[in-house]
Amino acid sequence: MSILDHEQVLIRTGPRSRLPVIVAVHSSTLGQAVGGCRLWHYADWRDGLADALRLSAGMTAKCAVAGLANGGGKTVVAVPPGVELDAALRRAVLDDVADTIASLDGGYATGPDVGTTPQDMAVIGERTPHVFCKPAEHGGSGDSSPATALGTLAALRAVSRRLHGTRALAGVRLSLVGLGSVGMRLARLLAEEGADLLVSDIDPAKRAASEELGATWVSPEEALTADADILVPAALGGILTGDVVPRLRCSAIAGPANNQLATEAVAGLLHRRGIVWVPDYVVSAGGVINALTLELHHETPAAARERVEAIEHTVADLLDTAEHRQMTPAQAAKDLVRLRLDAPSATASTEREPARLKP
Numbered sequence: 001m002s003i004l005d006h007e008q009v010l011i012r013t014g015p016r017s018r019l020p021v022i023v024a025v026h027s028s029t030l031g032q033a034v035g036g037c038r039l040w041h042y043a044d045w046r047d048g049l050a051d052a053l054r055l056s057a058g059m060t061a062k063c064a065v066a067g068l069a070n071g072g073g074k075t076v077v078a079v080p081p082g083v084e085l086d087a088a089l090r091r092a093v094l095d096d097v098a099d100t101i102a103s104l105d106g107g108y109a110t111g112p113d114v115g116t117t118p119q120d121m122a123v124i125g126e127r128t129p130h131v132f133c134k135p136a137e138h139g140g141s142g143d144s145s146p147a148t149a150l151g152t153l154a155a156l157r158a159v160s161r162r163l164h165g166t167r168a169l170a171g172v173r174l175s176l177v178g179l180g181s182v183g184m185r186l187a188r189l190l191a192e193e194g195a196d197l198l199v200s201d202i203d204p205a206k207r208a209a210s211e212e213l214g215a216t217w218v219s220p221e222e223a224l225t226a227d228a229d230i231l232v233p234a235a236l237g238g239i240l241t242g243d244v245v246p247r248l249r250c251s252a253i254a255g256p257a258n259n260q261l262a263t264e265a266v267a268g269l270l271h272r273r274g275i276v277w278v279p280d281y282v283v284s285a286g287g288v289i290n291a292l293t294l295e296l297h298h299e300t301p302a303a304a305r306e307r308v309e310a311i312e313h314t315v316a317d318l319l320d321t322a323e324h325r326q327m328t329p330a331q332a333a334k335d336l337v338r339l340r341l342d343a344p345s346a347t348a349s350t351e352r353e354p355a356r357l358k359p
């Protein structure tokens with residue numbers, strides 16, 4: 001991905017922290033660019049730049065498919081190897097990030113990502129209003145995991161309808177990999193629905209809580225290759241490799257974990273095996289939909305919830321389109337992004353029903 005695919009990229013040496021602060025604005029075609037602030041160690045700052053370029057383009061796609069009136073951006077602070085962020089340096093970094101965002105004059109807003117928290121967003125919010133997911137006591141929507149879990153549940157309903165003709169999840173065999181902030185909440189929601197749950201995590205401390213839900217605890221490898229209706233990746237990325245695909249025994253895959261495919265070609269391998277894969281950026285959009293609807297578009301919690309639950313319709317439409325056009329859901333999602341970016345006024349608006357791609 002090249003810098004020239006982006007509207008603008010700011011690369012600054014933070015005046016306080018002396019660390020490289022990178023803000024990539026990929027697209028503002030649909031509205032203010034949004035994307036989290038990643039504070040991470042990189043061997044070379046150019047690796048941080050590559051991440052910012054890739055992730056900001058991903059945010060454009062995520063917002064477009066979700067029907068949000070927002071574009072994609074990303075902040076990366078590339079911390080060099082060996083530099084530890086004590087409280088003073090962390091504060092300096094966050095102030096540098098805030099001033100860089102403020103210099104864009106509302107063109108871009110940030111939120112939490114790997115290495116930053118809602119509390120960090122409150123610090124950034126002291127210098128610029130263009131920030132979301134601040135803690136509730138600072139007027140924000142806080143932790144995005146509950147909305148991400150709710151949006152994933154909505155996606156799973158659409159997949160269940162595709163597989164079994166009903167959106168109900170009672171009795172549906174789901175295999176969940178990763179019981180973190182999102183995964184554990186999702187497991188609870190699924191257990192309440194009466195789903196038949198296999199669960200796993202590399203952290204054995206998660207076992208007791210999952211068994212209390214009535215779920216069956218298995219190893220991550222068993223969960224990945226389980227004979228299930230739907231595999232739900234909710235841990236780290238890269239779980240779906242060319243080697244794993246022949247061993248899968250699920251009918252569909254839909255989960256919140258980012259970047260599930262080791263390479264783009266894996267979407268085709270899954271399709272050829274008849275396994276329905278719903279792109280992660282569609283499934284996991286609940287958190288960002290909720291935060292933006294509440295904090296940037298100033299709508300009600302009921303409106304935010306409705307938009308998160310609309311992921312069910314988005315996924316249903318993508319699956320219908322993919323079947324009708326004999327393409328992968330990944331390709332159908334890409335086409336939807338292009339459609340919305342080509343005709344922005346006819347698509348994203350937080351005041352209208354999310355536009356849909358009809359088969």
Ligand SMILES: NC(=O)c1ccc[n+]([C@@H]2O[C@H](COP(=O)([O-])OP(=O)(O)OC[C@H]3O[C@@H](n4cnc5c(N)ncnc54)[C@H](O)[C@@H]3O)[C@@H](O)[C@H]2O)c1
Nearest residue numbers: 144145148178179180181182201202220235256257258287
């Ligand atoms: N939190 C959100 O709102 C949100 C939004 C969009 C996407 N996501 C993505 O969803 C995924 C989960 O997010 P989270 O906030 O729950 O993260 P988390 O760090 O709270 O949880 C991840 C869990 O996965 C487990 N894990 C790690 N490697 C594993 C493996 N190989 N096998 C099984 N379990 C493993 C960890 O022990 C942990 O319990 C991530 O990929 C994240 O990027 C999260």
